[in-house]
Amino acid sequence: MLTNIEHIGIAVRDLAQANALYTRLLNVPPYKQETVESEGVTTSFFRVNQTKLELLEATNPDSAIARFLEKRGEGVHHIAIEVDDIQTEMERLRNEGFILLNEQPKPGADNKLVCFVHPKTTHGVLIELCQEIRN
Numbered sequence: 001m002l003t004n005i006e007h008i009g010i011a012v013r014d015l016a017q018a019n020a021l022y023t024r025l026l027n028v029p030p031y032k033q034e035t036v037e038s039e040g041v042t043t044s045f046f047r048v049n050q051t052k053l054e055l056l057e058a059t060n061p062d063s064a065i066a067r068f069l070e071k072r073g074e075g076v077h078h079i080a081i082e083v084d085d086i087q088t089e090m091e092r093l094r095n096e097g098f099i100l101l102n103e104q105p106k107p108g109a110d111n112k113l114v115c116f117v118h119p120k121t122t123h124g125v126l127i128e129l130c131q132e133i134r135n
Contacts (some may be wrong), residue, residue: 006082007052017056080128
């Protein structure tokens, strides 16, 4: 079951500059920064009430974020939707005809399992499904 918009991902060229800008804009500092080696990205998270923004900077010139920045420039990269059971949602979306970019969920930033839905099946918007990793 889909529960809520978990965060909005924004691709940036310079994370330090973007952190400073969003700190001034939102009047709060980022609460977390981490590198996800498997994705070739460093992320920084901001929270305003229940809303979260994830800034993404490429750490590898071959990463999806680096390719996105090269093709489209800085801006909204994805919308993440929190789900209760990512496996069930992946199966449901496949059955509905959506193309998933991952066969299985994979570890992502902020202690989440993630799977991406291809933007050509969602009117050009990259959708990330995410589920809190349960210990």
